[in-house]
Amino acid sequence: xxxxxxxxxxxxxxxxxxxxxxxxxxxxxxxxxxxxxxxxxxxxxxxxxxxxxxxxxxxxxxxxxxxxxxxxxxxxxxxxxxxxxxxxxxxxxxxxxxxxxxxxxxxxxxxxx
Amino acid sequence: xxxxxxxxxxxxxxxxxxxxxxxxxxxxxxxxxxxxxxxxxxxxxxxxxxxxxxxxxxxxxxxxxxxxxxxxxxxxxxxxxxxxxxxxxxxxxxxxxxxxxxxxxxxxxxxxxxxxxxxxxxxxxxxxxxxxxxxxxxxxxxxxxxxxxxxxxxxxxxxxxxxxxxxxxxxxxxxxxxxxxxxxxxxxxxxxxxxxxxxxxxxxxxxxxxxxxxxxxxxxxxxxxxxxxxxxxxxxxxxxxxxx
Numbered sequence: 001x002x003x004x005x006x007x008x009x010x011x012x013x014x015x016x017x018x019x020x021x022x023x024x025x026x027x028x029x030x031x032x033x034x035x036x037x038x039x040x041x042x043x044x045x046x047x048x049x050x051x052x053x054x055x056x057x058x059x060x061x062x063x064x065x066x067x068x069x070x071x072x073x074x075x076x077x078x079x080x081x082x083x084x085x086x087x088x089x090x091x092x093x094x095x096x097x098x099x100x101x102x103x104x105x106x107x108x109x110x111x112x113x
Numbered sequence: 114x115x116x117x118x119x120x121x122x123x124x125x126x127x128x129x130x131x132x133x134x135x136x137x138x139x140x141x142x143x144x145x146x147x148x149x150x151x152x153x154x155x156x157x158x159x160x161x162x163x164x165x166x167x168x169x170x171x172x173x174x175x176x177x178x179x180x181x182x183x184x185x186x187x188x189x190x191x192x193x194x195x196x197x198x199x200x201x202x203x204x205x206x207x208x209x210x211x212x213x214x215x216x217x218x219x220x221x222x223x224x225x226x227x228x229x230x231x232x233x234x235x236x237x238x239x240x241x242x243x244x245x246x247x248x249x250x251x252x253x254x255x256x257x258x259x260x261x262x263x264x265x266x267x268x269x270x271x272x273x274x275x276x277x278x279x280x281x282x283x284x285x286x287x288x289x290x291x292x293x294x295x296x297x298x299x300x301x302x303x304x305x306x307x308x309x310x311x312x313x314x315x316x317x318x319x320x321x322x323x324x325x326x327x328x329x330x331x332x333x334x335x336x337x338x339x340x341x342x343x344x345x346x347x348x349x350x351x352x353x354x355x356x357x
Contacts, residue, residue: 004185005210005274010325081323083346086339 013097017074020067027064062108069104073097124199126153128165129207132214137205138162144202150183150190153204154218167218174332177268181218182207187273189266189332209273225269225286232289233311236296237304247301259298262291262340264333271327271337283316287327287337290318294340297347309348309357318344 037044051057077097122144127137140157151169158165169179174192181190183198184205195204212220240247249256271287272278278286285293293312296302312318318341327337351357 005187005326005330006276008325008329010329014322014324078323081325081338082342086336086342 013074013077016070017078020071020074023067024064024071027067062105065108066101066105069101070098073101123202124153124195125203126157127203127205128154128157128162128218129214130162130165130217132216135214135217137207144195148195150181150188150193150195150198150204150206151179153195154181154190154206165218166216175266177266180209180268180270180273180332182210182273187270187330189268189270192332209269211273211275211278212269220269222269225272225288226267228285228289229292231311232285232293232317233304233308234289234292234296236299237302237307239301239303249300253300255298255300258340258343259295262295262335262337265291265335266333268332270330270332274326274330276324276326277320277322281316281320284320285312285316285318287321287341290321290344291327291335291337291340293318294337294344297344306351306356309344309351312344313348313352313357318348321345 034045034048037048052061074097124142124144126140126142128140129135130138140161142153142156145152151172154165154167155169158167167179167181169191170176172179172191174189177189179190180187182188182205183190183193184200184203186198187209188198190206198204206218208214208218208220212222212225215221251257251260265288267288269288271291275284275287277284290312293308297305297308297312302308321338321341323338323342325338328335328339331337348357
């Protein structure tokens with residue numbers, strides 16, 4: 001169960017950073033595998049790219065874009081609070097980062113459709 | 114006609130009894146105006162459970178001895194009003210997390226204070242008492258950084274809130290590192306190298322994950338995470354210059 005003492009934006013941001021990092025680590029080998037197909041033949045890569053046109057796969061890709069931008073945003077947050085002079089409105093920074101990743105997700109839909 | 118006592122608003126209070134293998138026990142405590150959590154514990158001790166063990170001294174938020182877990186969060190109980198924390202008239206009061214339990218609500222604070230020593234929390238003077246006082250400008254950036262951290266009351270609320278303290282028994286914790294940060298910024302401290310050495314070892318400032326639980330829970334509004342981040346930068350700079 002969620003500990004009461006952990007229910008604040010900074011902890012959720014830290015959890016989001018780790019979980020998005022783990023999910024991306026699982027995705028990366030698949031990504032490199034697909035890129036590796038291009039070395040074999042055009043056809044193999046093209047068939048994978050055709051497969052990614054399915055709606056469900058598009059949703060998964062949207063998820064990946066969100067994960068990447070969330071991971072980037074939360075990572076920049078950690079760097080900022082460790083290497084820059086402290087700023088008090090950290091919660092605002094977190095919201096800005098989360099907002100930016102939602103925007104990136106929307107942009108993906110607009111480009112993809 | 115109903116008796117006044119029957120109509121009195123009551124709180125349901127669960128209090129930890131025993132050591133590690135104890136259990137929560139439930140009490141009914143009359144609700145009062147401007148009642149603090151410490152008032153509730155004291156009421157139980159005086160009226161229901163004379164053997165209840167807990168700590169307090171000043172009751173005004175200066176001594177740092179009355180911290181407990183209240184509904185899952187570490188808090189200074191003397192300055193925590195029941196109206197702010199009771200959930201549907203229920204209070205669950207337990208001993209501070211991340212510390213060995215002695216009896217009921219009293220924890221063994223020894224590991225907490227040993228870590229202050231581990232972080233070299235003792236001031237090493239540059240002058241003796243026979244010399245004139247060192248002039249320190251209150252406007253210097255280092256003094257301002259030190260001033261921001263010196264109001265710690267040693268209540269161990271940050272220590273109980275910290276995830277890393279729970280994971281790594283060697284981690285010095287936010288309060289000890291905050292103390293080290295104030296000394297690192299004190300021009301009158303003679304052993305900066307020794308200090309940076311102490312806080313950069315295993316379990317030192319580099320173990321901090323910057324979750325910020327200490328900042329979130331510190332009752333006097335200090336920011337240990339900022340101090341620990343400062344120590345990270347300071348030790349890194351010392352390493353680059355070959356001083357560490």
